[in-house]
Amino acid sequence: MNFKNKTQVTIFKFSGLSEDEPLTPFLFMFFFLVYMVTVLGNVGMMAMAHIVPSLHTPMYFFLSFLSMVDLFYSSVITPKMLSDLLSEGKLITFIGCGLQFYFFCALVSSEIFVLSDMAYDRYVAICHPLHYISVMTKKKCLGLIDLSFFVGFTQSAAQTSSLFSLDYCESNLIDHFYCDIHPLIRLSCSETRTCTIVTLFFVCFCSLGSMMIILISYILIITSILVIKSAAGRRKAFSTCSSHLTCATIFYVSVFCTYFHPTSSVLKKQEKVSSAFFTMVTPMLNPLIYSLRNQEVQYVICSEMLICIPKFL
Known part of the structure; x- marks a missing residue:
């Protein structure tokens, strides 16, 4: 990655999440609580997947990495945003912005591919149940996770190099609450065509490529479920993938609302709202969805509560 600054700008300033001062304490408390729930929920999910023997399956192996990515990419944005809500400066260095x-x-790109891994896992579990153990081996699961992170971090290096090789020689005010593609490109005073093409290519490659894997997996899953004769069997089969489908849908809707829209000053406020939901609320929802919709997770939570409550009495 090339973080060398070729212009006068060495420090950026964020406009912040909101310019409404009376609203700031409410925003701070709200997103602080959201972040605490995100940390507790995702750490708890990772701990359960690691400690509880009944959850030592490929599905929860992938879920533990999904929780890890959610926790990390939320932590890249939220603590800085919270500190900026209490600060008038809202400053970040050129290198800090690049990092x-x-x-x-x-991390967002890695999450996209982890969701694809989980869709493939559900496809094998429902469409080829007799071969599930032999297909979804530990080595294969590790390979899929390694590939997800390799692609995610490699394409991010290409995007970052392209974006931070631009010249920023006029204003240093980023009209956003974190360093992102659209506000930085708008801020640049140099030719941005190459950077835009690179960004568009990788965003489409990651999001649309992963979406195609998920859609094909679920078309095959639904086809297999419809063949099942009993209604109870169909409900049981669908229940094993409903949580993942819900999480994937929320994630992709957030991505498309945040990044796939025309650039316009009228849409800047909506862009901040959708970005806040994508970066801070979505990572909180995934562990909650799996806790509320997954019977195995509910059983583990209830069992732990029954064990812990007598100790406090």
């Missing part, structure tokens, strides 16, 4: 963008982009 924030690099890790955020890498």
Whole structure:
């Protein structure tokens, strides 16, 4: 990655999440609580998947990495945003901005492919149940995770190099609350065509490529479920993938609302709202969805509560 600054700008300033001062304490408390729930929920999910023997399956192996990515990419953005809500400066160095963008982009892209891994896992479990153990081996699961992170961090390096090789020689005010593609490109005073093409290519490659894997997996899954004769059997089969389908849908809707829209000053406020939901609320929802919709996770939570409550009495 090339973080060398070729212009006068060495420090960026964020406009922040909101310019409404009376609203700031509410925003701070709200997103602080959201972040605490995100940390507790995702750490708890990772701990359960690692400690509880009944959850030592490929599905929860992938879920533990999904929780890890959610926790990390939220942590790249939220603590800085919370500190900026209490600060008038809202400053970040050129290198700090590059690092924030690099890790955020890498982790979000990795999550996209982890969701694809989970869709493939559900496809094998429902469409080829007799071969599930032999197909979804530990080595294969590790390979899929390694590939997800390799692609995510590699494409992020390409995007970051392209974005931070631009000249930023006029204003240093980023009209956003974190370093992201659209506000930085708008801020640049140099030719941005190459950077835009690179960004568009990788965003489409990651999001649309992963979406195609998920869609094909679920078409095959639905086809297999419809063949099942009993209604109870169909419900049981669908229940094993409903949580993943819900999480994937929320994630992709957030991605498309945040990045696939026309550039316009009228849409800047909506862009901040959708970005806040994508970067801070979505990572909180995934462990909650799996806790509320997954019977195995509910059983583990209830069992632990029954064990712990007598100890406090």
